Amino acid sequence: xxxxxxxxxxxxxxxxxxxxxxNLTIExxxxxxxxxxxxxxxxxxxxxxxxxxxxxxxxxxxNGKIFFSREKGIYxxxxxxxxxxxxxxxxxxxxxxxxxxxxxxLEQMRxxxxxxxSIVKEVLNKVQLSxxxxxxxxxxxxxxxxxxxxARMIAAKPSIFLMDEPLSNLDAMLxxxxxxxxxxxxxxxxxxxxxxxxxxxxxxxxxxxxxVMDKGILKQVGTPEEIYKRPQDxxxxxxxxxxxxxxxxxxxxxxxxxxxxxTGKIKIQIKNEAQSKMSTDSLIGTIRPExxxxxxxxxxxxxxxxxxxxxxxxxxTILSVKQDTINLSVKINGFTDIRMNESVWxxxxxxxxxxxxxxxxxxxxxxxx
Ligand code: ATP
Numbered sequence: 384x385x386x387x388x389x390x391x392x393x394x395x396x397x398x399x400x401x402x403x404x405x406n407l408t409i410e411x412x413x414x415x416x417x418x419x420x421x422x423x424x425x426x427x428x429x430x431x432x433x434x435x436x437x438x439x440x441x442x443x444x445x446n447g448k449i450f451f452s453r454e455k456g457i458y459x460x461x462x463x464x465x466x467x468x469x470x471x472x473x474x475x476x477x478x479x480x481x482x483x484x485x486x487x488x489l490e491q492m493r494x495x496x497x498x499x500x501s502i503v504k505e506v507l508n509k510v511q512l513s514x515x516x517x518x519x520x521x522x523x524x525x526x527x528x529x530x531x532x533x534a535r536m537i538a539a540k541p542s543i544f545l546m547d548e549p550l551s552n553l554d555a556m557l558x559x560x561x562x563x564x565x566x567x568x569x570x571x572x573x574x575x576x577x578x579x580x581x582x583x584x585x586x587x588x589x590x591x592x593x594x595v596m597d598k599g600i601l602k603q604v605g606t607p608e609e610i611y612k613r614p615q616d617x618x619x620x621x622x623x624x625x626x627x628x629x630x631x632x633x634x635x636x637x638x639x640x641x642x643x644x645x646t647g648k649i650k651i652q653i654k655n656e657a658q659s660k661m662s663t664d665s666l667i668g669t670i671r672p673e674x675x676x677x678x679x680x681x682x683x684x685x686x687x688x689x690x691x692x693x694x695x696x697x698x699x700t701i702l703s704v705k706q707d708t709i710n711l712s713v714k715i716n717g718f719t720d721i722r723m724n725e726s727v728w729x730x731x732x733x734x735x736x737x738x739x740x741x742x743x744x745x746x747x748x749x750x751x752x
Contacts, residue, residue, distance in 0.1 A: 385444075386411040386575045387432065387543065392441035394427055401427040402438070403599040409592070411446075414569050414576045418586040419596035420622070425579040428596070429545050432577060433468055434461035446542065467541030467574075469532050471548045475520040481507070482516045485535045492539070506534040509568065526557040530564070537572065544576040550585065562588055583623045587611065595619050612751040613737065617744040620669050620737070626701050626712045629675070631668045632741065635661055644668050644738070647707045649686055652733045660748040665741040672714035674735035677702065678728045679721065685728035693723055704729060 387409040394402040402424040409415045417425040430436040432443065434450065437458060443451040450459045475484050482503055489499045507513045510530040520528050529549060536544060549565075550558045566589055569576055580586055586593045587607045595602045595610060595618075603615040614620035620628050633646030635653070642653040644666065651668065653661065678685060688704040688711070695718050702713040702721060713729060721727055737749040 384411040385409075386413070386446055387577070388442075388444040389428070389432070390442040390444070392428070392431060392443070393439045394424075394431060394436060395439055400599045402431070405441075405599075405601050407594055407601060407604065409575060409577065411575055412573045413591045414578065414589060415592045415594060416578045416580060416586040416590040417594050417596060418580060418583060418622075419602075420581055422598075423596040424599040425581075425596055426547055429547050429577060429579050432543075433466055433545055434459060434464050465542045467536035467539060467544045469529075469536055469544070469546045469549045471551050475528055475531055475535075477520050480517050480519055481512065481523075481531050484520070484531060485538050488535065488539050502538050506538045509537065509571070510534045510564065524557075525553050526561060529553060529561060533565070533568065537568070537574075542575070544574050544578075546576065547579040548581070549578075551580075551582075558585075565589060584625065587623070593623075595622065597622075613746070613749045614669075615746050617667065617669075617739050620739070624671060626672050626714065629670045629672065629711045631670070631709060631711075633666060633668055635664050635666065644736070647709060649706060649709060649731075651731055651736060654733060654750070657738070657748045657750070661738065663740050663742075663747065666747065667739045667741050667744075669737045669739065670711075670731055670735055672701065672712040674732050675711065675713045676730045676732075677704075677713055677715060677721065678730070679725075681728050682730070685730045687726055688729055690721055690723055690725045690727055693719065693721060695719070702727075 385408055389405055389407045392402055392405040405428060417428055419425055427436060431438050438451065440453045442449065449457045450464060451457060485503045485506060486499050489502060507516055510533055512527060512530055512534065515523060515527060550561050553561060562585060578589060590607055592604060593607055593610045594604045597618050603610060603619050610619060610623055614623065631646055631649065633644050636643050636645045642658050644651045644653055686706060688706045691703040691705050694701040700715050700719045702715065704711050704713055734750045738747045739745060740747050
């Protein structure tokens with residue numbers, strides 16, 4: 384069921400567009416992440432949904448109710464939208480205990496005292512902070528403060544959660560723990576959530592759908608798997624994935640009865656179904672680092688490369704390899720006895736390649752559908 388609909392949303396600040404003709408539909412209970420680099424318009428979009436910014440044009444519909452329509456002259460103010468908001472800074476009241484920070488909004492809603500107390504206990508239990516109920520924010524760690532902010536948001540039972548980089552102030556370990564907690568919480572509460580981040584791992588791990596933005600333009604909306612395996616253009620391909628996807632410039636060539644994507648000594652077969660779709664000769668082929676296999680011994684048809692660097696990181700090792708002017712990243716599991724300056728052989732799985740138009744950067748063909 385359609386829950387949030389953004390139609391042709393435009394927002395300009397002093398003549399420079401922050402959001403350009405954004406169209407996005409979010410289904411009920413979905414966790415949707417707005418992902419993109421700094422300044423791409425994520426926060427502006429979230430603030431527009433919250434009612435903290437007015438778009439120049441377009442329409443916002445939430446659960447069938449128009450929240451904003453420039454054409455119809457409708458604007459529902461933020462306090463009437465029943466949304467829960469969490470920003471980067473936890474914005475807890477420093478002079479109030481955890482209990483008071485959570486109960487304040489409930490008191491303003493004029494709920495009975497015993498009801499408030501039971502809600503406070505229930506939400507603190509959800510974020511596993513029951514024993515901290517009488518502490519002040521300064522007596523809590525960053526992660527605990529952020530959990531209080533989450534508890535405060537869910538206590539008011541908003542119809543939608545809006546979160547803007549809520550984990551960015553936390554250290555790397557806590558961020559990973561909080562991701563697990565947020566995911567679990569979303570599973571339990573089933574609340575429609577719009578989440579802003581520039582961290583692609585966070586987007587991939589948390590979301591049902593990811594909306595990738597660049598310079599105010601919505602580039603692609605898809606499941607994490609679609610975004611990762613079938614990026615619609617080179618911007619999305621390069622933005623998502625670490626280490627970065629390999630981009631190889633090349634041309635189509637026919638040899639015997641076969642058709643190939645070729646560059647220097649690299650030759651990758653184009654399978655039948657792809658051939659008819661490849662209209663342009665000048666292409667960029669992409670391959671994820673984990674889709675390249677390495678061998679220390681020569682194998683027929685594999686490509687000989689020189690190892691430029693070896694970066695072990697515990698669970699994986701990233702090799703940077705060179706073939707003439709072409710640099711490729713290769714990801715292998717665990718540690719390796721491959722050393723710098725060695726020659727090794729790589730195999731690129733032709734069915735894991737995606738092909739993009741070199742001029743437009745748009746996807747021409749992907750085997751993943
Ligand atoms: P970040 O990840 O750095 O927060 P973002 O993707 O959330 O970035 P926005 O904050 O939405 O980006 O900003 C989009 C563009 O609009 C940027 O160029 C920004 O400078 C501009 N902008 C945002 N808010 C205002 C404002 N109140 N006045 C003027 N320009 C603004």
